[in-house]
Amino acid sequence: MKKIKHLLLGLGVMSIFSSSVFAEKHLVFLDGYLGWEYSMPEYLKNNHNAIENLPFSGRSVVGNSYTSYVMSADPNVNKVTYQRVWNEVGILKDVFKKKKDNFLRINVDFPGDFWNDAAWTRTTKNFANVAKAAKNIGFKGILFDDEVYTSAQHLKAYYMSNFKFPRPQQVIDNPANYAEWQRKGSQDARGPTPWMDYNCTINRKKYVNSENCAYSNPNHTFKEHMEKLASRFKGIMEAMQVQFPDITILVLHGPATAHPKTNIQGHMIKPNSLYQAEEYKGAMFVGFKEGLNNQASLHDLGEFYEYTTDSHFENAYQWRKFDIASEQYNADVDDTYQWKIPANQRASWSDDVDVGFMISDYDHTPTRGGYNTQGLCTPADVESRLTKALARTDDYVIFYPDSSISNCDDDIRWADVSRPVDARWLNMMNRVYDTIHTPLEISAVTVRNIAKTQVRVFWDVSEFATGQVEYGETTAYGHFNKKETSFNYNQHGQFLRGLKPGTTYHYRVISEDARGNKAKSKDHTFTTLGGGGLLESNKAVTGYVARNAIKHYKIHAKAGQKVTARIDNLSADADLRMQIGSKAGIHNFECKSTHGGTTVDSCSVTLDHDADVYVGVFGYRAANYHLNVSITTTDGVELLASGQAVTGSVARGAVKHYKLHAQRGDRVTAIIDRLNADADLRIQINSKSSIHNFECKSVHGGTTSDRCSVKLAHDADVYIGVFGYRAANYRLKVTQ
Numbered sequence: 001m002k003k004i005k006h007l008l009l010g011l012g013v014m015s016i017f018s019s020s021v022f023a024e025k026h027l028v029f030l031d032g033y034l035g036w037e038y039s040m041p042e043y044l045k046n047n048h049n050a051i052e053n054l055p056f057s058g059r060s061v062v063g064n065s066y067t068s069y070v071m072s073a074d075p076n077v078n079k080v081t082y083q084r085v086w087n088e089v090g091i092l093k094d095v096f097k098k099k100k101d102n103f104l105r106i107n108v109d110f111p112g113d114f115w116n117d118a119a120w121t122r123t124t125k126n127f128a129n130v131a132k133a134a135k136n137i138g139f140k141g142i143l144f145d146d147e148v149y150t151s152a153q154h155l156k157a158y159y160m161s162n163f164k165f166p167r168p169q170q171v172i173d174n175p176a177n178y179a180e181w182q183r184k185g186s187q188d189a190r191g192p193t194p195w196m197d198y199n200c201t202i203n204r205k206k207y208v209n210s211e212n213c214a215y216s217n218p219n220h221t222f223k224e225h226m227e228k229l230a231s232r233f234k235g236i237m238e239a240m241q242v243q244f245p246d247i248t249i250l251v252l253h254g255p256a257t258a259h260p261k262t263n264i265q266g267h268m269i270k271p272n273s274l275y276q277a278e279e280y281k282g283a284m285f286v287g288f289k290e291g292l293n294n295q296a297s298l299h300d301l302g303e304f305y306e307y308t309t310d311s312h313f314e315n316a317y318q319w320r321k322f323d324i325a326s327e328q329y330n331a332d333v334d335d336t337y338q339w340k341i342p343a344n345q346r347a348s349w350s351d352d353v354d355v356g357f358m359i360s361d362y363d364h365t366p367t368r369g370g371y372n373t374q375g376l377c378t379p380a381d382v383e384s385r386l387t388k389a390l391a392r393t394d395d396y397v398i399f400y401p402d403s404s405i406s407n408c409d410d411d412i413r414w415a416d417v418s419r420p421v422d423a424r425w426l427n428m429m430n431r432v433y434d435t436i437h438t439p440l441e442i443s444a445v446t447v448r449n450i451a452k453t454q455v456r457v458f459w460d461v462s463e464f465a466t467g468q469v470e471y472g473e474t475t476a477y478g479h480f481n482k483k484e485t486s487f488n489y490n491q492h493g494q495f496l497r498g499l500k501p502g503t504t505y506h507y508r509v510i511s512e513d514a515r516g517n518k519a520k521s522k523d524h525t526f527t528t529l530g531g532g533g534l535l536e537s538n539k540a541v542t543g544y545v546a547r548n549a550i551k552h553y554k555i556h557a558k559a560g561q562k563v564t565a566r567i568d569n570l571s572a573d574a575d576l577r578m579q580i581g582s583k584a585g586i587h588n589f590e591c592k593s594t595h596g597g598t599t600v601d602s603c604s605v606t607l608d609h610d611a612d613v614y615v616g617v618f619g620y621r622a623a624n625y626h627l628n629v630s631i632t633t634t635d636g637v638e639l640l641a642s643g644q645a646v647t648g649s650v651a652r653g654a655v656k657h658y659k660l661h662a663q664r665g666d667r668v669t670a671i672i673d674r675l676n677a678d679a680d681l682r683i684q685i686n687s688k689s690s691i692h693n694f695e696c697k698s699v700h701g702g703t704t705s706d707r708c709s710v711k712l713a714h715d716a717d718v719y720i721g722v723f724g725y726r727a728a729n730y731r732l733k734v735t736q
Contacts (some may be wrong), residue, residue, distance in 0.1 A: 026057035032402035038415035055433030058101030131240035141248035159215030185337035233287025254300035258282025325349030377408035471507035572621035673705035677726035
């Protein structure tokens with residue numbers, strides 16, 4: 001399974017998807033119409049309330065201190081220190097409470113010859129400083145625009161796109177002057193009209209047969225250029241991760257245009273452009289991938305705008321996610337003059353690279369049969385493309401509007417909050433956003449700091465939301481604490497005071513987000529100090545025991561079942577005692593833990609008849625503790641309590657089984673996360689699940705959090721299996 005992913009502004013539609021809601025994806029805005037002013041920190045800070053009400057999950061943010069200068073060769077502007085960036089973007093720290101998928105944008109430029117260590121060391125530090133700033137203001141990461149933009153300060157930006165081969169006529173006239181790879185590259189890689197290597201537009205001036213349109217170092221081969229540039233970007237990725245370990249990197253064009261097999265054999269993923277001619281884009285992207293750690297994520301957004309059908313999106317996804325890195329399409333590529341994905345990066349490509357899409361609001365003149373968006377620029381047309389993109393994307397889709405070049409509507413000013421967006425467009429985008437706006441979810445409900453007359457209740461919410469606790473001695477509750485009314489928190493910790501000592505209370509937590517979505521947790525219980533309490537299997541409790549005292553708990557188990565108590569999070573020395581049928585004492589027990597101090601400890605008993613099992617926590621010192629008691633059935637299945645998270649491990653190729661009982665009409669949902677390797681869920685009713693025997697199976701790969709749910713037509717035992725594709729640690733939570 002893979003990490004949870006995001007969608008900048010996108011929706012997709014594949015026929016294999018039956019749901020109209022695409023969860024765990026996010027919509028981010030990248031303005032192409034109004035210029036930088038409306039995407040800069042000061043404007044965003046001054047208008048953040050209105051901006052957060054727009055139907056996007058986040059946006060790209062440009063700045064005068066970093067966007068165009070991180071990769072600049074100009075010594076007057078290319079020292080992009082952290083303080084310089086922070087002075088501009090620091091005003092955005094924690095400003096966006098609801099829309100969290102925001103990115104600082106860096107544009108590609110040519111900092112210097114690939115073998116110029118000083119230039120690339122400076123560039124690497126610049127990237128790291130921007131990454132540090134992004135983390136410290138609460139942004140998601142970096143949007144790297146690898147499309148060339150030239151100006152008076154950026155005259156050599158094209159050098160980061162194309163490798164400069166000899167002109168074909170030069171090779172024809174003097175073949176002996178060139179190596180075989182140069183001869184092949186001159187003829188095969190560019191054809192008879194090398195328009196990209198020697199013809200270009202720089203700072204609005206057209207150049208023909210110019211040396212300024214591409215770059216190569218005459219002392220090094222094509223392959224050496226690819227390897228050196230990849231190593232530079234590997235170092236950049238590693239430096240950014242030092243500052244921001246779980247950074248997200250969005251690359252707008254990605255490697256597809258660099259590969260010689262793109263647009264052949266039915267792929268046609270970039271119908272409006274020459275492929276195989278932008279080799280450096282491939283090398284840069286591979287470098288990012290080579291430097292990727294197990295926390296960060298790398299996204300290929302494929303900035304191509306002519307897709308309209310399901311098959312367009314599917315073909316593009318298949319090529320960029322899988323085929324581009326396959327042996328089939330790389331084995332016969334001659335990397336002495338053509339870029340290809342290095343052999344050591346191919347097997348892990350689909351795990352490490354997340355594929356997304358970019359959608360525009362304007363139409364394009366058709367350049368190839370079957371790819372025609374001319375006139376398809378109404379809100380309905382754009383909604384269709386967004387929906388299709390979302391169905392196919394791994395994580396992100398970017399919405400890139402520029403109505404100034406549209407043949408449908410003009411002056412749709414998404415970025416200018418002072419001018420209302422046309423209702424047709426706004427309603428369309430709200431529909432799109434609603435499909436990716438996941439329901440408010442409450443998790444990790446627990447109590448700590450239990451005392452005789454008060455406790456503190458903690459819980460997490462899937463987004464920033466209000467918080468309140470409803471509680472009482474029965475499930476009728478009857479009491480509320482003081483409500484947290486702001487939208488500043490997605491983690492809550494609230495006190496309940498004035499409670500009765502030694503009393504069991506029922507409670508549930510309630511949150512509401514800024515859009516009016518409400519969520520309530522399931523019922524939970526705690527017992528204040530002054531008595532013991534009943535336990536449920538795998539439903540952990542926290543408590544306090546005085547010095548030389550015993551705090552008693554009880555759980556019922558059946559013949560043949562194994563009861564295991566585990567104590568941890570100790571503030572001082574405390575031990576376990578377990579006894580069957582009566583309270584445990586200092587010298588009266590079936591089982592006693594053996595470790596001293598604050599070490600994690602456990603104790604187990606197996607029953608030969610149905611009985612109550614008493615668990616005692618003995619305080620050698622006054623101690624706070626966390627206690628979890630689990631029951632394992634005769635068939636090796638661990639019993640679960642609804643709403644309680646458990647941690648565990650599973651061996652490669654094995655299945656770890658859990659079980660809980662549910663009633664007719666209940667929907668049982670299993671959620672697995674915090675994975676360190678690939679493991680999936682299987683759910684079966686009334687029998688153990690297996691690899692091929694299940695009612696429900698999770699679908700994601702890698703270490704992404706995942707879920708699976710079943711709805712019961714009758715009372716039944718529900719079995720949850722955790723299958724290890726690799727040996728994996730995990731956290732599992734089951735609700736009903």
